[in-house]
Amino acid sequence: MRTPTRRTVLVSALAAAGTGLLAACSNDAGPDPMKGMDHSAVNHGPTGQAIAPAGFVSPNGPEVAAAEAGRRPGPERKVALTATETTLDLGGRTVRSWAYGDRLPGQEVRATLGDTLALTLANHLPQPTSLHWHGLALRNDMDGVPGVTQEAVRPGASFDHRFALSHPGTYWLHPHSGVQQDRGLYAPLIVEDPKEPLRYDREWVVVLDDWLDGVDGSTPDAVLAELAKGMGGMDHSSHGMPGTDMGGGTPTPATGPSRMLMGATSPLLGGDAGDVAHPFHLVNGRLPSAPETFTAKPGDRIRIRLINAGGDTAYRVALGGHELTVTHTDGFPVEQATTQALLLGMGERYDVLVTVKDGVFPLTALAEGKNAAALAVLRAGGGAAPDASVRPAELDGRLLTAGQLKADASVRLPAKAPDRTVRLELTGGMARADWAFNGRRYDPAQRYPVAAGERVRLEFRNGTSMWHPVHLHGHSFALGADGPRKDTAIVLPGTTLAVDFDADNPGLWMVHCHNVYHSETGMMTVLGYQA
Ligand code: C2O
Numbered sequence: 001m002r003t004p005t006r007r008t009v010l011v012s013a014l015a016a017a018g019t020g021l022l023a024a025c026s027n028d029a030g031p032d033p034m035k036g037m038d039h040s041a042v043n044h045g046p047t048g049q050a051i052a053p054a055g056f057v058s059p060n061g062p063e064v065a066a067a068e069a070g071r072r073p074g075p076e077r078k079v080a081l082t083a084t085e086t087t088l089d090l091g092g093r094t095v096r097s098w099a100y101g102d103r104l105p106g107q108e109v110r111a112t113l114g115d116t117l118a119l120t121l122a123n124h125l126p127q128p129t130s131l132h133w134h135g136l137a138l139r140n141d142m143d144g145v146p147g148v149t150q151e152a153v154r155p156g157a158s159f160d161h162r163f164a165l166s167h168p169g170t171y172w173l174h175p176h177s178g179v180q181q182d183r184g185l186y187a188p189l190i191v192e193d194p195k196e197p198l199r200y201d202r203e204w205v206v207v208l209d210d211w212l213d214g215v216d217g218s219t220p221d222a223v224l225a226e227l228a229k230g231m232g233g234m235d236h237s238s239h240g241m242p243g244t245d246m247g248g249g250t251p252t253p254a255t256g257p258s259r260m261l262m263g264a265t266s267p268l269l270g271g272d273a274g275d276v277a278h279p280f281h282l283v284n285g286r287l288p289s290a291p292e293t294f295t296a297k298p299g300d301r302i303r304i305r306l307i308n309a310g311g312d313t314a315y316r317v318a319l320g321g322h323e324l325t326v327t328h329t330d331g332f333p334v335e336q337a338t339t340q341a342l343l344l345g346m347g348e349r350y351d352v353l354v355t356v357k358d359g360v361f362p363l364t365a366l367a368e369g370k371n372a373a374a375l376a377v378l379r380a381g382g383g384a385a386p387d388a389s390v391r392p393a394e395l396d397g398r399l400l401t402a403g404q405l406k407a408d409a410s411v412r413l414p415a416k417a418p419d420r421t422v423r424l425e426l427t428g429g430m431a432r433a434d435w436a437f438n439g440r441r442y443d444p445a446q447r448y449p450v451a452a453g454e455r456v457r458l459e460f461r462n463g464t465s466m467w468h469p470v471h472l473h474g475h476s477f478a479l480g481a482d483g484p485r486k487d488t489a490i491v492l493p494g495t496t497l498a499v500d501f502d503a504d505n506p507g508l509w510m511v512h513c514h515n516v517y518h519s520e521t522g523m524m525t526v527l528g529y530q531a
């Protein structure tokens, strides 16, 4: 028999005093939403704060410490980051926004496999914030999810993140607080492999982003408030669920013009392309009229690391005059395959190799279905820079999707039948701004149980009329038996995507749509390792 800890005693006491979440939420129950979900001990405490349900691993529990020790944390790589309000120059247009330091994207964090990343985040923002390491299988109490894995970092405070880096690859970091990610708060995170098997001459990190913050008075919070009213303008006040501290915090009065997007469609995305009309699309923080230029020599092999840091935009990417050899997606190697174009949902990454031709070439990121594009330039010879409106023919050429790739043999999941299937139906819509899993809007006290050692299947059934890039924290799942290892994958409307992962990283891990406006209105939940 286990000795009750102070914590479990406290939780039970509060649970007895609390009001049931079930009662609070029972009016929006979808079809059989509770199946497989443990709500037995979910309660709200006297302050209305959600109290963690009992029976699950704690983010700073001994299981998490043991998993971290198994990663054999190596030498420290020290980094300091400041989240601050600042003025950003997008290239001829300045905006007030929030960013890491005074730059966009934030200064890239680069470390080596086996390092211990020791990153101090100072919060100079007027709101609480947090730092999430998108794609990393790290220790749970450093995952940066306020109200689930740790507390938010208060204004004026700082937080020391410290964890082992256990896999090389292309990752990125952003807050997990409200819609802060749709400001300038993002930066690439590159974990180098000391035994890097690829040969290349140069490396180019390319971060794509849709932008509205500070443009004609717009803010992501105002856009969220507009979307949360639904298309009929009914007040659903989905912003700020009871007991959540998403850090995005207080409802903001709508400012700026309407940014609600209607009628954007894309065959590649199965219909509706997005909800938000971002006025700008950026590569590495630059407008197409003042693009970043990357210089190389003809014949150079370049590794391009593509990252979609957008809030609501899928990007179709091509490099004029070149084929792309895909080597990785979401940090993990694939059997190399060539393509002319790639489609990246929000949160996704692709690494590609190109052999540079002689001349000047546009790297174009089409805002899929939105009739706009972001641009960067590859210069390896003389000639005029491409016009901002250029659309390389490769954009309409062969396009490899993640489902067509195969995992490199070194990272293929061994064949095994799933021990457990977690069914997540993607529900809701823009009309009522009721995006959710299984008809239940996000509550930080939700837990879908999994057990350490299991092969877990996540089955995403998209019953909505829109595509969603679904993301799992702390693990890389496999897309089918020999498909690529990823942490973010596009689920088209009307389709079901099944992904498998090994439950080898104990803790509480978010599953959510990486459309930040969908996750914030409710399409987000928690997988919990049973204690
Ligand atoms: Cu980029 Cu919760 O994730």
Ligand code: CU
Binding pocket: 435, 467, 468, 469, 513, 514, 515, 518, 519, 523
């Ligand atoms: Cu979504």
